[in-house]
Amino acid sequence: MRIHKWLVPTLYIVFLMLPIYWLLNMSFKNTNEILGTFSLWPLDFTLANYRKIFTDPTWYNGYLNSITYVVMNTVISVSVALPAAYAFSRYRFLGDKHLFFWLLTNRMAPPAVFALPFFQLYSAIGLFDTHVAVALAHCLFNIPLAVWILEGFMSGVPKELDETAYLDGYSFWRFFVKIFIPTIAAGIGVAAFFCFMYSWVELLLAKTLTSVAAKPIAATMTRTASTAGYELGLLAAAGTLTIVPGAFVIYFVRNYIAKGFALGRV
């Protein structure tokens, strides 16, 4: 009985972890070993793949580019969404409910729909192949999401908090920055996390809008073969490193996420 209780979760976790383990496993092998033999762990353990990524600018620039536009996007999305969400949660105005819903419909179209207009537009105004281009393009999806998450959190804060702050002598902006933002810090954490994750995994727009100078890591990884032939070990190492930022961010907002799912809505 006791074994049965553990069996299903164990199987599930093994099932989830297997691809990640296999990726990690491959990243410490050389390409010959990957192609030639089947082994559950690296027989000829090597760090050469990682060394290559950290020393070759065509690889590590991919990471830097990705992180640059992801951070830009997160900052823009959250700072634009904060006042918008405040307005939706605190004021009633003509068409507020429709507008709020319309925001969400922006997420209903696949990014591919926007690839062409963005490409054309950014080429025309000279933003093509810049970090800002990708950051702005991702805002189309992330701002609505951030507004929804933040509105949920803000509506959980009673309106009386605002009123008390005015009674206690704070102006609106001082209240907003000094009291309101710290109060919904968890919501901001969750919203930032979702923006970060979306922007980090999105490939199509990021790839379409960049060529060299702002090329994201995910795009770099799509080239499976180079002049040196297949570089599977190298790709595996790059993949492993791509998982790291996500895991890192999740670790920091882990307490907020639990609270966030309960309080706000996603």
Next chain:
Amino acid sequence: MAKISLEKVKHSYLAQPAEPEDYALKQIDAEWQDGGAYALLGPSGCGKTTLLNIISGLLVPSLGRVLFNDTDVTKIPTTDRHIAQVFQFPVVYDTMSVFDNLAFPLRNRGIAEAKVQERVQEIAGMLDLEHSLRRRASGLTVDGKQKISLGRGLVRDDVNVIMFDEPLTVIDPHLKWQLRSKLKELHKRLGLTMIYVTHDQTEALTFADQVVVMYDGTVVQAGTPVELFEHPNHTFVGHFIGSPGMNILPCEVENGTVRCAGHTVQTASSGRPRADARKTEIGVRPEFVRFDDHGFPVEIVKVDDLGRYRIVEVRYADQRVKMIVNEDLAIPSETPRISFDPAATRIYADGWVVN
């Protein structure tokens, strides 16, 4: 501290109110004397909170003026009105400690830190919060948080008025009693104007010198608890205040004689309702109904024994009348007859008293 006057204040939450029903506050003229302890009593949804928010400036009334010491403040923002308000549910700044929460209104007004320390310690002492001053406010229980809200309302001594919007709803009954006595004591000591909103008559009658009863967006009566009890101006006041409330019985008035289901009733009202009154009633408190062999016949429905007295519910035609009978008086078992004390029976036309 200030005298607060409301002049012809009307408020509607709609953009373009047309009907009188569109107004949450129909028309309020009221004066709150400096240093008074007022209770604002009324059922949920009668406009009490709206009225408070107008005084504190969180709402700007659709029509009318708000005056502090005869200065028009209708358009002055909340921050500059020097008002403290405590809401129904606790509002604390979760990110600050209890001490910082209490000190917050003082520090915002640039009060010297030594004075802040002194005031906060004093208020914390009164509310039994000394031991949790260093703690973060977010970890406290609901009543702990509400005590902070109360403390933050009380901490400034230069406010024009302190308004309490049903502040003790979330507090458990024992502590409620204590806190109410504390507030009363503070009022005596500091002489601040306090307005206490509640729908609980015991709370209103024990706290306030003057009770303002609101019903359906208007002030139906303002007076001392005794006045409200003895001379209700409106059937609502009679019914709402007192336990059990006043008996309201339909009656006919013909040639100056008042009849209830065919029986002539003597009343204290010397006037008579206007001919166009849609509804005429008499009101008499259960305390002033007694068994009387010369009265009119009724049927006893039920008797609740409350120890020192009994509440007897009797019936005539399809009307029910409650009466309070002392424990030493017998309840007649056969053909009971009741009469009303003429001095405490009044005529009400369309709800309003006829004197």
